[in-house]
Amino acid sequence: MPRQNFCPLDSHAPDFFLIFLRPLHFSLLLLQSNFFISPLILWTFHSITMATDGSDPIPPHKTFDTILVLDFGSQYSHLITRRLRELNIYSEMLPCTQKLADLDWTPKGIILSGGPYSVYWDDAPHVDQAVFEIGVPILGICYGLQEIAWNFGKNVLAGEKREYGHAALKIERHGDGETGGHVDKLFAEIEDDTEVWMSHGDKLSHLPEDFITIATTKNAPFAGMAHKSKKYYGIQFHPEVTHTPKGKIVLKNFAVDICQARTDWTMGKFVDQEIERIRKLVGDKGQVIGAVSGGVDSTVAAKLMKEAIGDRFHAVLVDNGVLRQDEAKQVKETLTAGLGINLTVIDASKRFLDGLKGVTEPEKKRKFIGNTFIEVFQETAKQIAAEAHGSSAAGEIEWLLQGTLYPDVIESISFKGPSATIKTHHNVGGLPKDMNLKLIEPLRELFKDEVRELGKNLGIPEDLVWRHPFPGPGIAIRILGEVTPEQVRIAREADVIFIEEIKAAGLYRQISQAFAALLPVKAVGVMGDKRVHEQMIALRAVETTDFMTADWFPFDGAFLKKVSRRIVNEVDGVCRVVYDITSKPPGTIEME
Numbered sequence: 157m158p159r160q161n162f163c164p165l166d167s168h169a170p171d172f173f174l175i176f177l178r179p180l181h182f183s184l185l186l187l188q189s190n191f192f193i194s195p196l197i198l199w200t201f202h203s204i205t206m207a208t209d210g211s212d213p214i215p216p217h218k219t220f221d222t223i224l225v226l227d228f229g230s231q232y233s234h235l236i237t238r239r240l241r242e243l244n245i246y247s248e249m250l251p252c253t254q255k256l257a258d259l260d261w262t263p264k265g266i267i268l269s270g271g272p273y274s275v276y277w278d279d280a281p282h283v284d285q286a287v288f289e290i291g292v293p294i295l296g297i298c299y300g301l302q303e304i305a306w307n308f309g310k311n312v313l314a315g316e317k318r319e320y321g322h323a324a325l326k327i328e329r330h331g332d333g334e335t336g337g338h339v340d341k342l343f344a345e346i347e348d349d350t351e352v353w354m355s356h357g358d359k360l361s362h363l364p365e366d367f368i369t370i371a372t373t374k375n376a377p378f379a380g381m382a383h384k385s386k387k388y389y390g391i392q393f394h395p396e397v398t399h400t401p402k403g404k405i406v407l408k409n410f411a412v413d414i415c416q417a418r419t420d421w422t423m424g425k426f427v428d429q430e431i432e433r434i435r436k437l438v439g440d441k442g443q444v445i446g447a448v449s450g451g452v453d454s455t456v457a458a459k460l461m462k463e464a465i466g467d468r469f470h471a472v473l474v475d476n477g478v479l480r481q482d483e484a485k486q487v488k489e490t491l492t493a494g495l496g497i498n499l500t501v502i503d504a505s506k507r508f509l510d511g512l513k514g515v516t517e518p519e520k521k522r523k524f525i526g527n528t529f530i531e532v533f534q535e536t537a538k539q540i541a542a543e544a545h546g547s548s549a550a551g552e553i554e555w556l557l558q559g560t561l562y563p564d565v566i567e568s569i570s571f572k573g574p575s576a577t578i579k580t581h582h583n584v585g586g587l588p589k590d591m592n593l594k595l596i597e598p599l600r601e602l603f604k605d606e607v608r609e610l611g612k613n614l615g616i617p618e619d620l621v622w623r624h625p626f627p628g629p630g631i632a633i634r635i636l637g638e639v640t641p642e643q644v645r646i647a648r649e650a651d652v653i654f655i656e657e658i659k660a661a662g663l664y665r666q667i668s669q670a671f672a673a674l675l676p677v678k679a680v681g682v683m684g685d686k687r688v689h690e691q692m693i694a695l696r697a698v699e700t701t702d703f704m705t706a707d708w709f710p711f712d713g714a715f716l717k718k719v720s721r722r723i724v725n726e727v728d729g730v731c732r733v734v735y736d737i738t739s740k741p742p743g744t745i746e747m748e
């Protein structure tokens with residue numbers, strides 16, 4: 157379950173608060189639990205599209221050959237769509253309960269994902285029978301394989317042993333014994349003993365009728381099966397995870413060779429399509445407002461918006477007094493001059509710092525900052541709306557832009573499918589009704605690295621695209637104890653030196669996130685022959701891919717020595733520097 161401090165809401169706090177206080181890993185933690193990952197993501201977005209302008213922009217599944225992933229709630233379902241995109245194949249994920257008759261398009265192929273259930277349970281989810289009737293190829297992965305087997309023969313039961321981890325895949329050959337037989341199309345280019353990753357407890361007791369075994373492992377005699385005449389396939393292993401190094405080839409064999417899907421989806425097309433969609437959605441006069449931090453997600457979303465509707469997009473950066481050194485100024489320059497984005501910077505630093513006086517409890521800091529952010533954002537939005545209203549060329553501000561990414565929305569969807577409620581922190585249902593804004597989230601199908609690629613595509617400078625994430629509550633959660641202007645100064649100055657040195661050493665991209673934190677303790681030192689009694693800086697630098705788990709970065713001693721010397725010499729109020737060598741877990745990346 158998520159840690160409490162990421163869900164610091166009591167039921168009265170506005171939901172928008174959590175957007176601001178939205179840590180990527182919060183979602184990813186939930187991703188680890190067996191939630192049905194899903195689909196409403198796309199569903200919601202399209203439904204907004206339809207509802208507003210009446211003229212239906214052509215959705216990507218009608219333009220590109222699309223592989224439909226039916227999600228049974230595996231932790232990895234989203235990775236299937238992701239891998240297909242890497243192969244330039246468009247893919248959409250919908251709940252396993254999706255009725256095909258309700259779709260107004262036909263997929264090129266269907267993938268049934270893994271899932272936490274056992275197909276033989278009374279309440280286990282099952283696919284619409286039409287899946288087996290529309291005549292497109294089907295690939296079942298893990299639960300998906302078991303679902304196909306169950307459908308054709310009720311032949312799945314609990315195995316004696318659960319199987320988690322690596323296995324060596326043995327490819328079965330069929331046909332002419334003299335020529336050595338042939339490997340099934342699904343495993344073209346896959347060699348014997350290739351490493352695959354398993355995560356299951358159930359197994360097939362025997363093959364369903366008309367199926368043949370196309371691969372085995374030591375523990376799974378039916379690690380791969382195929383229908384004799386129809387294009388139905390099942391694999392017990394997970395091709396979508398990186399632990400199956402050749403998994404992408406299996407997915408390619410299925411999508412390209414078996415389904416004959418064209419590989420013409422690109423990030424560039426995503427941009428064109430999204431711009432077109434935003435234009436239709438917002439109309440000729442509609443205006444959009446968005447909170448933009450200068451972080452990767454909101455900047456990429458803002459740039460897309462700017463391309464789509466120009467100055468009818470109003471970006472707002474709230475200077476909460478706990479941004480990094482000169483950040484508001486730099487973001488203003490980059491976004492306005494560099495990217496042509498219409499950015500209003502609101503200097504609310506006094507309001508934030510006044511309110512933070514005397515607050516030492518981490519949760520209180522987070523709540524105060526989140527709530528104040530909403531207040532400031534709302535006030536600014538009203539002001540911009542009033543100005544926009546006065547101008548004859550412009551219409552009302554109807555829309556709110558959010559840089560929500562795929563991992564942020566994953567847990568928003570309940571395992572019960574489309575009737576599910578979207579969790580509050582991923583929509584703005586909690587924004588006061590009088591704001592009356594509808595949501596645009598152009599990045600909600602993408603992962604962080606895809607957003608970076610998109611950013612490059614949109615001409616956003618490399619250094620911004622590769623920026624380390626910076627949390628909404630900013631330096632306030634890196635100053636342990638009370639946040640005062642003086643403490644902010646010390647933390648900022650130390651942070652500048654640390655990051656400068658990391659960049660100079662060419663390590664910035666290797667490190668996922670780095671910062672200097674300020675500890676609320678004093679130590680004795682000797683500087684210029686004088687006794688000093690001053691504070692301590694804790695350096696933190698981590699490597700991680702998902703921000704859920706992280707390891708501290710192994711700097712060499714000379715590097716740390718240099719940073720320590722510079723900080724103690726250049727930052728007034730600091731006489732010691734320590735390096736945090738706690739991984740996550742048990743630590744977290746931020747200090748509070």
Ligand SMILES: Nc1ncnc2c1ncn2[C@@H]1O[C@H](COP(=O)(O)OP(=O)(O)OP(=O)(O)O)[C@@H](O)[C@H]1O
Binds near residue numbers: 454559
């Ligand atoms: N100071 C700020 N002013 C305006 N909006 C902000 C500010 N800080 C955060 N936000 C909003 O909160 C959202 C969540 O912040 P988050 O840090 O997760 O994303 P980001 O800043 O866009 O990207 P990154 O993860 O690279 O920092 C942002 O996308 C932005 O909409």
Ligand SMILES: O=c1[nH]c(=O)c2[nH+]cn([C@@H]3O[C@H](COP(=O)(O)O)[C@@H](O)[C@H]3O)c2[nH]1
Binds near residue numbers: 703740
């Ligand atoms: O926008 C955000 N608002 C927040 O309140 C918040 N708290 C943590 N983070 C970011 O989430 C990632 C994991 O952080 P932790 O290991 O400290 O939980 C790291 O990247 C953190 O910077 C936040 N981002």
Ligand SMILES: NC(=O)CC[C@H](N)C(=O)O
Binds near residue numbers: 269270358359
């Ligand atoms: N990863 C999966 O799809 C698991 C499927 C099923 N729950 C099993 O244990 O076999």
Ligand SMILES: [Mg+2]
Binds near residue numbers: 625
């Ligand atoms: Mg940020």
